[in-house]
Amino acid sequence: MKYRKNGKTGQDVSLLGFGAMRLPTIKGQHGAIDEEKTIHMIRHAIDNGLTYVDTAYVYHNGNSEVVVGKALKDGYREKVTVADKLPFWIAGSKEELDGILAESLRRLDIDIIDNLLVHDINEGSYENFKKFEVLPFVIKAKADGKARNIGFSYHGKTPEFFKELVDLYDWDFVQIQLNYMDQNMQAGVEGLKYLASKGIPAVIMEPLKGGKLTDILPDSITDLWETAPVKRTPADWAFRWVANFPEVTTILSGMSTIEQVEENLSILSEAEAGALTAAELSVIDAVAAEYNRLIPYGCTECRYCLPCPIGLQIPKIVGMRNEAEIFKSLKKTAFEVNAFLDVKPSACIACKKCEELCPQHLHISDIMAECAEMFEVR
Numbered sequence: 001m002k003y004r005k006n007g008k009t010g011q012d013v014s015l016l017g018f019g020a021m022r023l024p025t026i027k028g029q030h031g032a033i034d035e036e037k038t039i040h041m042i043r044h045a046i047d048n049g050l051t052y053v054d055t056a057y058v059y060h061n062g063n064s065e066v067v068v069g070k071a072l073k074d075g076y077r078e079k080v081t082v083a084d085k086l087p088f089w090i091a092g093s094k095e096e097l098d099g100i101l102a103e104s105l106r107r108l109d110i111d112i113i114d115n116l117l118v119h120d121i122n123e124g125s126y127e128n129f130k131k132f133e134v135l136p137f138v139i140k141a142k143a144d145g146k147a148r149n150i151g152f153s154y155h156g157k158t159p160e161f162f163k164e165l166v167d168l169y170d171w172d173f174v175q176i177q178l179n180y181m182d183q184n185m186q187a188g189v190e191g192l193k194y195l196a197s198k199g200i201p202a203v204i205m206e207p208l209k210g211g212k213l214t215d216i217l218p219d220s221i222t223d224l225w226e227t228a229p230v231k232r233t234p235a236d237w238a239f240r241w242v243a244n245f246p247e248v249t250t251i252l253s254g255m256s257t258i259e260q261v262e263e264n265l266s267i268l269s270e271a272e273a274g275a276l277t278a279a280e281l282s283v284i285d286a287v288a289a290e291y292n293r294l295i296p297y298g299c300t301e302c303r304y305c306l307p308c309p310i311g312l313q314i315p316k317i318v319g320m321r322n323e324a325e326i327f328k329s330l331k332k333t334a335f336e337v338n339a340f341l342d343v344k345p346s347a348c349i350a351c352k353k354c355e356e357l358c359p360q361h362l363h364i365s366d367i368m369a370e371c372a373e374m375f376e377v378r
């Protein structure tokens with residue numbers, strides 16, 4: 001495992017961190033985590049040098065914290081930095097924040113959260129961030145010994161707003177989305193460099209765009225990878241692109257199988273900052289350009305949009321829409337939409353609750369209308 005220095009604490013942090021948002025589940029039930037598999041995967045990663053585990057109050061309907069807590073029993077807790085997130089946007093008032101943090105500590109069954117993040121401050125949630133006095137709350141949580149370090153995660157629209165948030169406080173660390181497709185989205189590379197200029201450690205999420213960069217590949221993408229001077233898997237290329245930035249402290253990956261854990265441990269035991277050649281970077285740029293040409297909507301299936309009040313499986317439908325475009329499989333997708341979806345896209349009531357929550361800022365109600373038009377039999 002490669003390690004990078006956390007400039008604030010002086011600690012060495014493993015370049016691979018474990019993101020506990022996409023854990024293996026039983027029968028596809030999002031809240032029903034396969035505990036045995038997950039505990040094995042997390043402990044195997046720690047046994048092989050991983051020192052950072054990231055969960056959140058809302059992941060897997062609250063069960064991620066519980067299972068991460070179990071994985072960290074038997075001496076594993078002392079070997080890692082535990083990151084957890086405060087979803088202030090589910091609170092109805094500032095008084096509720098205390099209860100949410102206490103519940104996180106209870107579920108994890110630990111006394112202190114090493115890295116406490118204000119979860120997803122964006123242009124929409126900023127008003128409540130101020131109204132509920134979330135910053136003073138986390139500063140106090142640190143002073144009271146409930147958190148060792150405090151930071152925030154960002155899915156806002158622009159690097160400009162990101163910089164404003166960074167400037168609010170001398171944060172101990174910050175978490176941003178970054179992969180070769182999203183260089184100029186949200187905080188982007190500009191945001192990463194800004195963090196470095198302030199000496200703030202950068203934790204990276206969605207390095208594989210939630211797995212979109214490793215799913216079944218369109219032929220044109222496979223052809224481009226074939227032109228690379230070295231043979232690597234798509235996951236390998238994507239991780240190395242992020243690791244190439246010396247400003248990155250640790251890269252979180254949501255791993256859902258032990259094979260993925262093995263592969264990612266191995267990749268991040270080799271990847272170095274500044275190691276990619278100009279020829280390698282130009283192949284990655286060509287792949288990014290081709291994906292941008294092919295993919296209509298940049299959904300990462302993070303599920304922040306759920307639950308939909310009328311039960312639409314939004315990430316699944318957007319995924320179907322993307323696949324229909326990438327693989328030119330309109331007929332097959334139309335069959336699947338009509339045969340397998342209990343709630344069809346045309347049922348969308350355009351309440352736009354999901355749009356307020358979507359970290360990728362997708363106009364979901366428009367996409368549902370488009371999918372209804374494209375796929376549904378009337």
Ligand SMILES: NC(=O)c1ccc[n+]([C@@H]2O[C@H](COP(=O)([O-])OP(=O)(O)OC[C@H]3O[C@@H](n4cnc5c(N)ncnc54)[C@H](OP(=O)(O)O)[C@@H]3O)[C@@H](O)[C@H]2O)c1
Binds near residue numbers: 205300
């Ligand atoms: N704070 C926030 O607002 C926020 C938002 C998003 C994420 N996060 C955190 O950041 C973490 C990382 O983000 P992410 O889960 O989106 O990471 P990611 O690495 O971009 O995506 C994870 C997915 O990639 C696929 N994958 C992983 N390793 C692979 C490999 N070696 N080969 C092929 N496919 C592979 C898996 O998809 P399949 O399951 O389809 O195989 C996995 O579920 C999350 O788990 C979460 O802890 C935080």
